[in-house]
Amino acid sequence: MFIIDDLLVKPFLSLVDIIHTMALDEMYDTDAIRDDIKENRLLYEVGERSEDEYQRRKQELEIQLELAQQIQEQMRGRVEIKQ
C-alpha cells in the first residue's frame, strides 16, 4: 500500500528506485545493528558467548554501524519512504 502511496505522491520515482531504497533502508538499519550490539553484549555477559567471539562480533557490528550511518546520511533527502 505504501508503495502505491509513494508512487502517487512521487510520480517521477520509479518503482525500482523505491524498492531499491527500501532494501537499502533495511540493509543499513542502524537501530537493528544497535540491537545486535546489545544482544552480543548480553550474550557475553550471561556466558553464552566467549570473549573472543564477543570481541570479533563487536568489531564486525561496529564496522557495519559506521557504514550504515554513512549510507543513511547519503540517502537522507534522496527518497523518503512512508512507513
Added chain:
Amino acid sequence: MSENIYTYGIVEQEDLEVATEGVAGADRIYTVDYRTFSAVVSDIDTTEPERTDEDVEAHNTVLQRVLEYDGGRTVVPMSFGMAFKNKRTLKGVLRSARRALRSTFNDIKGTVELGVKILAPADDATPRENVYASVTDQLTGLSASETENDLFMDRLIVNKSYLVDRDQRDAFDAAIDGIESEYDDELIIKYTGPWPPYNFVDIHIGAEQQGGR
C-alpha cells in the same frame, strides 16, 4: 599539561577522593564544586574520549564507588563521554543546569537504580507472559519508579530498570532471590546494580555549552 576534565556525575557538595582507576587510565578521581553541587571528575587529555568497553566500565565503576562509598550518597550520573575544556567550562555548565539538577536531586534523593533482565533459553518458543506478569507484580510495589527498556532481542522477556529507595534494597534483593529460585532452572536472570539512576534522570547538556567539544 592539558586542563581537560572528564565528568562522571554530580553529587551534593562534598569533597571526595575515590581510589579507583578512571576513564583513560586516570589515577585520581576528585570533585569540583559549584555552589551546592560537586562534579565527580578526573583529568583527561581530550574533550572527545573514545568509547571503549574498558572506559565505559571505568566510568560505571567510578559512579558505583561514589554511589556506595562511606554510607552512600545520591548521584546524578552523566552519560559516558562528557569531557570539558577546563574547570571553568564545567562550572559554567553546572551553573546553567543548576535548576534542573536541583529538581533531579529532589526526585531521586536516597535512591539507586537496579536492573532486571530475564532471558529465555536459545530456541525456546514457550510463551512467557505469565513470567513477565509475575515478576513485575512482585517488583513494582518495592520500587519508587520503573522504566520499561527495549526488548532488543526475541529471547528477552523482561528488561526493566527500577528506582529503589535505599531502605527498600533488602526487600528488593529478597524478591529477586525468590524470583531466581522460582525460575533459575528454566530462564536466565540477570540482576545488576546498584547504579546511579541513569534511566530516571533527564538532563540535557548541549554540546555548545561544553566549550571545546
